[in-house]
Amino acid sequence: MIHIKDLRASIEGKEILKGLNLDIKPGEVHAIMGPNGAGKSTLGYVLSGRDGYEVEGGSVEFKGQDLLDMEVEDRAQAGLFLAFQYPVEIPGVSNMEFMKESVNAIRLARGEEALSATDFLKKAKAACQQVDLPLAFLKRGVNEGFSGGEKKRNEIMQMILLEPSLCILDESDSGLDVDALQVVANGVNSQRDGKRSFIVVTHYQRLLDYIEPDYVHILADGKIVKSGDASLAKEVEKTGYAWLGAKAEEADA
Amino acid sequence: MSEQIEQAISRKYDAGFVSEIESDTFAAGLDESVIERISAMKNEPEWMLEWRLKAYRAWLKMEEPEWAHVDYPKMDYQAISYYSAPKSMKDKPQSLDEVDPELLRTYEKLGIPLHEQEMLAGVAVDAVFDSVSVVTTFRAKLEEAGVIFCPISEAIQKYPDLVKKYIGSVVPRGDNYFAALNSAVFTDGSFVYIPKGTRCPMELSTYFRINELNTGQFERTLIVAEEGSYVSYLEGCTAPQRDENQLHAAVVELVAMDNAEIKYSTVQNWYPGDENGKGGIYNFVTKRGIAETNAKISWTQVETGSAITWKYPSCILKGDNSVGEFYSVALTRGRQQADTGTKMIHMGKNTRSTIISKGISAGNSSNAYRGLVRMGPNADGARNFTECDSLLIGDTCAAHTFPYIESRNPSAIVEHEATTSKVSDDQLFLCRQRGLNPEKAVSMIVNGFCKEVFKELPMEFAVEAGKLLEISLEGSVG
Numbered sequence: 001m002i003h004i005k006d007l008r009a010s011i012e013g014k015e016i017l018k019g020l021n022l023d024i025k026p027g028e029v030h031a032i033m034g035p036n037g038a039g040k041s042t043l044g045y046v047l048s049g050r051d052g053y054e055v056e057g058g059s060v061e062f063k064g065q066d067l068l069d070m071e072v073e074d075r076a077q078a079g080l081f082l083a084f085q086y087p088v089e090i091p092g093v094s095n096m097e098f099m100k101e102s103v104n105a106i107r108l109a110r111g112e113e114a115l116s117a118t119d120f121l122k123k124a125k126a127a128c129q130q131v132d133l134p135l136a137f138l139k140r141g142v143n144e145g146f147s148g149g150e151k152k153r154n155e156i157m158q159m160i161l162l163e164p165s166l167c168i169l170d171e172s173d174s175g176l177d178v179d180a181l182q183v184v185a186n187g188v189n190s191q192r193d194g195k196r197s198f199i200v201v202t203h204y205q206r207l208l209d210y211i212e213p214d215y216v217h218i219l220a221d222g223k224i225v226k227s228g229d230a231s232l233a234k235e236v237e238k239t240g241y242a243w244l245g246a247k248a249e250e251a252d253a
Numbered sequence: 254m255s256e257q258i259e260q261a262i263s264r265k266y267d268a269g270f271v272s273e274i275e276s277d278t279f280a281a282g283l284d285e286s287v288i289e290r291i292s293a294m295k296n297e298p299e300w301m302l303e304w305r306l307k308a309y310r311a312w313l314k315m316e317e318p319e320w321a322h323v324d325y326p327k328m329d330y331q332a333i334s335y336y337s338a339p340k341s342m343k344d345k346p347q348s349l350d351e352v353d354p355e356l357l358r359t360y361e362k363l364g365i366p367l368h369e370q371e372m373l374a375g376v377a378v379d380a381v382f383d384s385v386s387v388v389t390t391f392r393a394k395l396e397e398a399g400v401i402f403c404p405i406s407e408a409i410q411k412y413p414d415l416v417k418k419y420i421g422s423v424v425p426r427g428d429n430y431f432a433a434l435n436s437a438v439f440t441d442g443s444f445v446y447i448p449k450g451t452r453c454p455m456e457l458s459t460y461f462r463i464n465e466l467n468t469g470q471f472e473r474t475l476i477v478a479e480e481g482s483y484v485s486y487l488e489g490c491t492a493p494q495r496d497e498n499q500l501h502a503a504v505v506e507l508v509a510m511d512n513a514e515i516k517y518s519t520v521q522n523w524y525p526g527d528e529n530g531k532g533g534i535y536n537f538v539t540k541r542g543i544a545e546t547n548a549k550i551s552w553t554q555v556e557t558g559s560a561i562t563w564k565y566p567s568c569i570l571k572g573d574n575s576v577g578e579f580y581s582v583a584l585t586r587g588r589q590q591a592d593t594g595t596k597m598i599h600m601g602k603n604t605r606s607t608i609i610s611k612g613i614s615a616g617n618s619s620n621a622y623r624g625l626v627r628m629g630p631n632a633d634g635a636r637n638f639t640e641c642d643s644l645l646i647g648d649t650c651a652a653h654t655f656p657y658i659e660s661r662n663p664s665a666i667v668e669h670e671a672t673t674s675k676v677s678d679d680q681l682f683l684c685r686q687r688g689l690n691p692e693k694a695v696s697m698i699v700n701g702f703c704k705e706v707f708k709e710l711p712m713e714f715a716v717e718a719g720k721l722l723e724i725s726l727e728g729s730v731g
Contacts, residue, residue, distance in 0.1 A: 048686050050682055051678060051682070052678075071685075072682065072685035072686060073685045073686075073688050073689060073690050073691075076685065076686050076687060076688040077688045081686075082686050084683065087683065088677065088679040088680050088683050089680075090680055090683070090684075090697075090698055090701055091701055091702065092700070092701030092702055092703070092704040092705070093697055093698065093700070093701030093704075097697075098684075098687070098697070099687075101689055101693065101697065102684075102687035102688050102689060105687075105688040105689050105690075105693070106687075106688040109688065141701065142683075158687065162687070162688070
């Protein structure tokens with residue numbers, strides 16, 4: 001699905017990713033954990049092509065294409081989805097309008113026909129129900145006046161509708177209570193079909209109780225310093241990230 | 254500011270073509286003899302000519318206003334031609350079959366087919382080309398309902414008593430510099446009369462087109478809604494792309510008698526000039542309505558064109574319980590300048606007014622809202638609510654708000670809210686991450702910003718207005 005090789009990236013001249021390597025095959029779920037400031041969110045932004053994130057070196061191949069050479073919308077159309085940590089509001093543009101344009105832009109790029117209003121509505125209703133959002137949210141402005149938890153669920157709703165190949169979840173668990181966490185996790189799990197891949201970025205192990213990863217990577221100071229299976233997350237939960245200090249310096253040397 | 258937004262707002266003007274039509278055009282210049290000739294071309298009665306000449310003499314003594322937040326070189330009023338009409342219109346074609354096909358093609362290209370069977374059902378159109386009305390559709394159907402919808406030049410001859418009674422009754426001859434000029438030299442425009450208790454069976458619409466070089470367009474529209482009647486009227490405007498500035502100085506007067514309602518919508522897309530500010534229409538317009546007891550006047554405007562806009566559609570809320578509304582979207586880009594807003598003059602008791610103004614500035618443009626809310630001494634219990642929102646795209650444009658509030662009645666309530674926001678990189682990134690290209694993203698964000706105003710437009714035109722914004726924002730992204 002995606003091969004990330006020695007990826008280096010900076011923001012405003014400050015290097016954040018310092019040679020990151022990651023290989024994800026179709027159907028795999030990779031969790032990225034790490035302390036604050038390790039570069040977890042940066043990874044999501046760099047992969048999705050956000051302005052202001054300068055790639056300094058390395059390569060990323062996504063479904064056989066050179067990802068770093070593509071525009072933001074082309075990456076999205078190719079099947080890369082980012083669930084935002086802090087989804088922004090777009091006042092006056094209804095969720096429904098927004099998602100219909102979005103779904104159809106992506107369908108057209110895939111060579112499929114645009115959905116009719118009725119077909120789209122059917123899908124949108126189903127997606128809403130899946131993440132336990134009242135249908136009224138389809139008519140409200142994108143994220144306008146949504147609570148933190150509603151915004152997160154709205155992101156998952158969008159993910160379900162867009163049927164991407166690679167989903168990057170950027171701290172989709174932050175600020176959620178246990179019930180909401182379960183709803184988000186169920187939404188994600190429902191999309192695991194053996195082909196779709198996930199990068200689950202999280203600070204806490206908690207989310208991984210609900211979304212079981214195939215691999216867990218610890219990101220510290222812009223590099224993956226340790227990889228393992230789901231048990232690595234449990235280890236982190238017990239010991240915290242303090243032990244990483246020495247490890248990161250070792251890796252730098 | 255991200256490059257994508259810059260590209261997304263670069264200009265493209267779809268209506269900029271010139272029609273090859275032979276015209277009778279007056280030589281440039283203005284004096285009393287020019288006004289006499291205009292009046293003669295229109296076969297006007299003596300009183301009309303007198304009225305024009307009085308306006309002209311008043312105009313000569315007036316000074317061009319300079320208080321607006323716009324900047325342009327002094328205009329030479331002797332360099333403008335004050336009358337231009339397609340030659341083929343001289344013989345007054347009796348039906349569409351007799352109208353020059355090139356004229357009809359012009360309107361078709363603009364998306365305004367004039368054959369009734371091809372038109373939007375339920376919309377009657379008066380098409381004004383330079384100084385004359387080309388055709389007015391669905392007249393027979395409107396006559397059945399007793400509604401008069403015709404060029405004002407025709408109304409002056411056919412319904413002189415009505416015109417004489419109401420012309421200048423809302424915007425007097427000497428009201429302001431541009432209104433006085435218009436009163437002296439107006440050439441065509443629409444006249445609408447809705448009889449007592451009648452709900453106009455269809456939307457009425459006038460489409461103004463400036464084609465000829467170096468001419469001004471001075472149209473005059475008069476709408477009279479008798480007691481308990483209702484009418485919804487829409488005007489649209491375009492002009493060819495030219496390097497010279499052209500003047501459009503219109504006057505619109507609305508009279509809403511007791512319990513009547515007039516809804517007046519404008520989609521203004523005059524040529525805005527190029528990215529360096531060369532060319533474009535100077536749109537200096539006076540629009541005002543007077544509302545009697547329980548009457549309602551609602552102005553909705555979508556202003557995307559013109560090099561300079563100077564326009565304040567206003568309501569005089571004379572009768573008790575009368576209602577005035579102003580919903581506006583003004584988009585400026587490139588070097589465009591707009592100074593636009595409204596005046597709500599509350600005279601009667603319990604009069605109410607609502608002002609929703611959405612200004613969008615991009616490029617190097619300047620966009621100002623200027624509005625006056627005046628509560629008169631007799632306006633007991635009157636209320637106004639004003640909301641002024643500005644949206645900035647990029648960091649080289651400007652938005653200004655000049656609200657004036659005058660209250661002479663302690664029981665009156667005036668509310669004013671204002672916000673300024675930007676199309677943020679975060680919003681743009683979210684849209685693009687969901688697969689939308691930057692142009693689509695910006696136009697969607699801008700459309701969302703304007704939603705409160707668009708919902709006031711007649712349904713057929715709300716879609717048009719949305720598309721117009723999209724075209725205005727469309728870039729030439731290679």
